[in-house]
Amino acid sequence: MILVLHHRYRVLGGEERAVDDLVWLASSHLGERVERLERDSARTTSAAAAVGLVRGGLRPGEVADAVRRTGADVVHAHNLNPTFGYRALAAARDAGARVVLHLHNSRLVCAVGTTIDPDGRDCTRCHGRDTRPGYRLRCRGDAREAALYATSLAAWSARLVAQADVVVVPSVSALERLRALGAPLPAGDRIHVVANLVRSLDRPPGVPEPQVPSRAPDGPALVVSRLAPEKGVELAIDACREAGVPLVVAGDGPLAGALAQRAAGADVTFHGHVDGAALARLRAEASVALVPTRAHESFGLAALESLAAGLPVVATAMGALRELGDDVTLVPPGDVPALAAATLAARADADAPARALDAARRRAAPEVVAPQLRAVYAAARAATRPG
Incomplete structure (x- = not known):
């Protein structure tokens, strides 16, 4: 017990x-x-x-x-x-x-x-x-x-x-x-x-694996995060503005107001805290997930959950995110141009969704x-x- x-x-x-x-x-x-x-x-x-x-x-x-x-x-x-x-x-x-x-x-x-x-x-x-x-x-x-x-x-x-x-x-x-x-x-x-x-990867006996979802290359980038200083959400806003990529942000926290002001004039949508069903819909509509953290992450659950949804991930090379190796695209901390370039490349990679789902199964099933x-x-x- x-x-x-x-x-x-x-x-x-x-x-x-x-x-x-x-x-x-x-x-x-x-x-x-x-x-x-x-x-x-x-x-x-x-x-x-x-x-x-x-x-x-x-x-x-x-x-x-x-x-x-x-x-x-x-x-x-x-x-x-x-x-x-x-x-x-x-x-x-x-x-x-x-x-x-x-x-x-x-x-x-x-x-x-x-x-x-x-x-x-x-x-x-x-x-x-x-x-x-x-x-x-x-x-x-x-x-x-x-x-x-x-x-x-x-x-x-x-x-x-x-x-x-x-x-x-x-x-x-x-x-x-x-x-x-x-x-x-x-x-x-x-x-x-x-x-x-990642519980969504559970497959009871006799239940077939789901097909790898297709991704529209013009779908938005997605950040799922608490809106706090260590999460670096402002880097994603700046990078997507530079790359000309729409951005969707799911999460809430003390920086919600400041981040909304920073995103003024850019194609950024804030959804606040969302439930599991709404988050699944946002991931299904996105083309890439961004994890621009400034912190020494102890695991990087948001990255693994996005991989499990067939989303390619671009992340900061911090903490446990580095352990994901080639399964994600890693960029230097705080490097907005690198984050922008990697976001565009990931959206254009047609094979990225299949690799993402395979990586999630190997690591977090x-x-x-x-x-x-x-x-x-x-x-x-x-x-x-x-x-």
Whole structure:
């Protein structure tokens, strides 16, 4: 029995999709019974968040009770800030469960998890327990919030990791970034890489593979992203303006207004946050997907989901996106002319949709990721503890 812990973000994004997909995979492909215990930043007061950060978690008894009620032998923990904290994992262990800690980003050291500074630049100033640069730069909110996160990460991150029997990262790049930040990681044999999956690639027995969708070369470019500084959406706007290519943007976030102003006079359509059905329609109408991130991406789920829809992808050579190699077109970070030229080339490549779908199947199909997740749960259940 698996109990999933997750504190959902105020603005939903790729991590929530990744958690949902892993829950589905454990149930449908591994035959695990799975229950969830979730909290939500949208329903958490600032006072409760502050107390949770300072104390290393709130209401750990709720977690222990859930372990006993469900009979969970493994707790699979995702984002734990601000109210679960290390105390949730300690309570799970005391209740008899093994613990899997899934690190989707760099939040063990970086308050915002993206290792991007307020000016939108790649940043590794915070290192290990020295989180003072994040406070000085006000990476996270105002002075009070920045101080809370800096203090909490310095105080509790090592203790959080110490509660885990197994640590999971989504890519080799994510692991390398955590090591570069001096994150308190366990020994290498306790760290597993589990790729994010694309559920639409699932094919039950007897169900034929779908035909590769055809792409109209005059279709728009598509960006699916949270509208935040680290995502580089303004680069896609500028590149498509330069290339004379219409652009569709799906997503919401703090830069929505500023990006709309930047796109004034260009052929750019903003759809805001869209549901799965609407997103599928946008991908079906597009000719190329752009992932112009400035951040050291820990996986690049938007790129894999676009490949799975038969969309060629042009992406910034950052973080885990580099691991996609020849399956996508990589351009230097911040290089608008290169992004514009690669966008035009990808739209004109008639064979790109078939290659995109094949790449997604090789990398993110459920049958590819399921053995990775099975190995994690087996390792957790086999873990021994001192005393």
